[in-house]
Amino acid sequence: MxxxxxxxxxxxxxxxxxxxxxxxxxxxxxxxxxxxxxxxxxxxxxxxxxxxxxxxxxxxxxxxxxxxxxxxxxxxxxxxxxxxxxxxxxxxxxxxxxxxxxxxxxxxxxxxxxxxxxxxxxxxxxxxxxGTLYQRLVIAEQNLTSELYPYRERVFLFVDPELVSPSVCSALLLEIEAAQGQQTPEACMRHVVSHTLQAALGEACEAGVLQRKLQTSSRRALERYFHAVVAAVEQMASEPSPSREGHLQRLEEIYCSLLGPAAAARGRCGGDPPQDQLPGTSLPSPLITFHLWTNEEQLWKELVLFLRPRSQLRLSADLEALDLQGLLPDRELARASMLSTDSGIERDLPWGADEPPTPGSPEVERARLQRKGGIKKRVWPPDILMPGSWDGPPGLHRRTGRPSGDGELLPGVSRLHTARVLVLGDDRMLGRLARAYHSLRKRETQKFCLTPRLSLQLYYIPVLAPEKPTASRHSELGELAAFLGRADPWYESIVNTLCPAIHKLAEMPLSLDTSQTVDPFILDAITYYVRMGTQPIYFQIYAVKIFFSDLNQDPAEDIFLTELQVKIQDSKLARDSLSPRRRGVAEGPGAELSVCYQKALLSHRTREVTVSLRATGLVLKALPAGATEVSGPTHCPPTAAPETDHTCLNISVTEVVKTSNLAGRSFSTVTNTFRSANVQIQSQDQRLLTLLLDKDSCRAYRDVARFEVAPCPEPCSGAQKSKVLGLSSHQEEMERTKAKARPLLMPINTFSGIVQ
Missing domain, CATH: 1.25.40 (Serine Threonine Protein Phosphatase 5, Tetratricopeptide repeat)
Structure with a gap:
């Protein structure tokens, strides 16, 4: 052509x-x-x-x-x-x-x-x-060992079998396994060497001859060339003013040692280029591990297992001093220690100071066996705070070579790993992910196992059930995906269109001919998303405190991300127990509710409103309703101060309106909507409530008499708690109030964030 x-x-x-x-x-x-x-x-x-x-x-x-x-x-x-x-x-x-x-x-x-x-x-x-971008991408994604570029990445694909059909799970798993079956470390090292030399030498590189030579090289020779190429690239990229000519000279020496000086001489003399000048050097798909979602603790456990192998860690002395590698597989990975009864004073030892026992004596053996190790107390620097977001420093998780800056929690300690957590499902799956994220953040306040060395990136691909006659239910479960599509048109084009393709793939019969070359469209789209989707959109997580009608039952606490639905229970016992005089009060649909909320005002002034009304149900939505509210108040950047935060809920109340006429009493309903960040709702009569969180039937609460909703605060770390010690009671209270006001936001990565 x-x-x-x-x-x-x-x-x-x-x-x-x-x-x-x-x-x-x-x-x-x-x-x-x-x-x-x-x-x-x-x-x-x-x-x-x-x-x-x-x-x-x-x-x-x-x-x-x-x-x-x-x-x-x-x-x-x-x-x-x-x-x-x-x-x-x-x-x-x-x-x-x-x-x-x-x-x-x-x-x-x-x-x-x-x-x-x-x-x-x-x-x-x-x-x-x-060739730097390609080389760093393959090294990080394939977990290739390199002293000069020790960063690691992994994509964790979570699918909840309750929300996604088994056929879809099987189809995705087969496509991932088929694509990664040939991505051995040797093949990836050949890709790196070949691509780097071609990118640097250009037409002087005989690409076909080079690839054939690499195919026949032994594992030891291939590793030697791989480390030589990585060293040449990383050492040159680390210089303040890298010289392109010097870089080309170093790679030409590696090229000559691979093919011999005759090949390099042909390239310099401008000989006839071979017919196979530019064979394709593919970019391997990232290392993806497939997981069936079982519970919210699974995310934290998988991330810890990702960091656990010591052979893959290149940590600094400061991080080793914190003993963050002392992770146990059980007991919530807590370090077990015993209290020492040894004072450390020589005269308190079992023997006298003037008469040291002989080596191997019973006293020495008994003391060695009975002596307990002391408690290793972790001392955090006074300025170490819980990071507000798990976005790693751009120089690490985006492979740009940018200085780490505030991405380092300790001097010399940087995040060497990036975990890209990709979930498939609908709004219910995101609600479960939010609970796991909240639990993980709360656990990290007790012990920094992951935060100092892990950049956590969250991705979402909507996989909704095929549209049936209940099309409205289909659209309801994809509200967050619709919002992301309105906020980022490229997300709408690349990610939201995967849903029908995934179902079509699952319906296809399995191909028994393994010799056919198939282009994995879905895997390629997932790979493109996790590589290029670096701009997060932050979603406010809301906390719910639930009080039950049974006073002996302890209040429950939970969170939701997208929606809280309130339904009125039909309690026959409550109606039958009413006296004849009070029976007329309960007539009609719905229940009497007391709603107390802080009105959301643009002036940020606190205005509390309390109303009593009869309603048949309420819906509290954390997402804007339409496209005109894409840049709305529920998704502020993490750097926004609490006093300038417009975070609020859209609360829709289906109110019952009673009218009297000649025909008698009649009831009609009208929907009223208002906005608030905090709300308290209580049933005034004996009609109880049922709460449904994030449209998930597995997260329903019955027999609720009262509940409170407020933005979920960022969990407070031990360092932040210790920081307030030594202050006056007034200052301490102010510090704690300030810490609690910081909301917990969950980021979901898109290609551009919110496009205005």
Missing amino acids: ESSDVDLDLQRSVHAVLRELSAQAPALPSNQGMWRWSLHKKVERDPGKSPALVRILLRELEKAESEDARHVIIPLLHTLMYVLTKATGITEELHRRTYAFCTRLLTLPAPYCTVALDCAIRLKTETAVP
């Missing part, structure tokens, strides 16, 4: 991606999410098209900048960066043009400047040291 035909074909594919983002000309439902995948597949099968695609994408980005078409900037920029990560043969001029474009975007508001800054930092390193 000629160059002009290649450009036209790629141009049509790029325009198809742009049309999918346009509300005026949406793509067909069967093609949604396919255009971006097919575009990347074209350059994956023919890497020689990569420079042409980079030029086309860059031209479209510059056009969008001049026309102020901001809705396509972030999708095109992510597509361009994904191509640059995998491509070879990209000229320095194209890298510099892309870098200059990203620096111009820094003048735009968030999230455009945020995404552009991340891309600009990565491009600066890639321009000076070609």
Whole structure:
């Protein structure tokens, strides 16, 4: 295919991606999410098209900048960066043009400047040291051993079998296993060596000969070349002003040692390029572990097991001093210790100071066996606070080489691991994830097992049941996915369109012919999401305190993320026990409720309102109702101060209105909506309530007389509690009040965050 035909074909594919983002000309439902995948597949099968695609994408980005078409900037920029990560043969001029474009975007508001800054930092390193992005990505995702780049990543895929059908679980598991079956450490090391040398040497590298040589190399020789290439790249990337010429010279020496000086001489002399000049060097999919969700403790246990192997840890002396590796598999991984009765004074020993016992004597053996180890008390530095978010430092979990900055909890201690937790399901699954996240954060306040060395990233792919006659129920369970799609159009195009594709995959019969090459569309889409989805949207978690009608039953505490539904129980016992005089009070539907709430005002002044009304039910929603409220008050950035936080619930009350006329009494219902961050609701008569959290029937509470809802506070760490010691009672109370006012927000990663 000629160059002009290649450009036209790629141009049509790029325009198809742009049309999918346009509300005026949406793509067909069967093609949604396919255009971006097919575009990347074209350059994956023919890497020689990569420079042409980079030029086309860059031209479209510059056009969008001049026309102020901001809705396509972030999708095109992510597509361009994904191509640059995998491509070879990209000229320095194209890298510099892309870098200059990203620096111009820094003048735009968030999230455009945020995404552009991340891309600009990565491009600066890639321009000076070609192949850095690919190498770091493969090393981290495949857990390859490297002293110079010790970062590790893993994708934890959680599926709740109660919410997702067994056929879907089996189809996903088979696709993951099929794709990762050939991703051995040796194959990944060959990919790194081949791609780095091709990216740096360009046309001087005989790619086909190089790959055949690597295929026939022994494991020991392959490891030697792998570590040599990684050392050359990382040492050059760590320099303040890396020299591209010096980097090329070092890699040329490795290339000569691999193929011999004759091959390098042919490249320098500009000989005829071989026919197999640019064979494809694939980018392996990340290491994905498949888990069936059983309980909320499973997330914490899997993360601890991810960090447990000491052979994979490269920790500093400060972290070793904290003894964070002393993890036990049971008893909540708490360190067991015994109180020492030894004072440490020499005269208190069983023998006298003037007559030391002889070695091996019974006294020495008895003392050695009976002496207990003392309690190892952990002393935290006074300025160590519980981090407000588990977003790791950008230089670590985004592989940009950015300085760690405030990402270090202790001097010299950085997060070397990134856990990307991906959940599939509906709003009920997110409610269960929120409980696990809250439990994990609360556990971390007691012992910093994960926080100092783990960056936790949360991802969500909606997998709803196929639409049946109850289509309304289908839409109700996908409210959070719909919100994410309105907030981020690229999320809507890439992630929300996976639901029908996943069900279609599950319905396909299993292929017994293992020789066929199948392009795993769903796995590729998941991989693209977890790699490029680096911008979180923060969701407020709400705490519920529930009081039951039985006074002997202790109050229950729980949390919810999306919705709390209140239903009125039909209590025949309550109606029969009423006296004839009071029987008329209970007539009619619903129950008398007392609602006390703080009204949400733009002035942030506290205004408490108490009303009594008869209602048949209430719904407390934490998500905005429509597209006009995408940037609404429930999703503020984690840096927002409590006094400027507009966090509030949308409370809908189905109120009963009684009217009297000549025909008698009649009842009608009307829905009233108001906003509040805190609310207390109590039943005034003997009609009890049923609470349903996050639309989950497994999280229902019956026989409720009263409940309170408020934003869930960030768990307070031991360091924060010890910090208030030594202050006056007034100052201590102020410090604790200030600490409690900080809300707990759960981040879910998208491609751009909330696009205004």
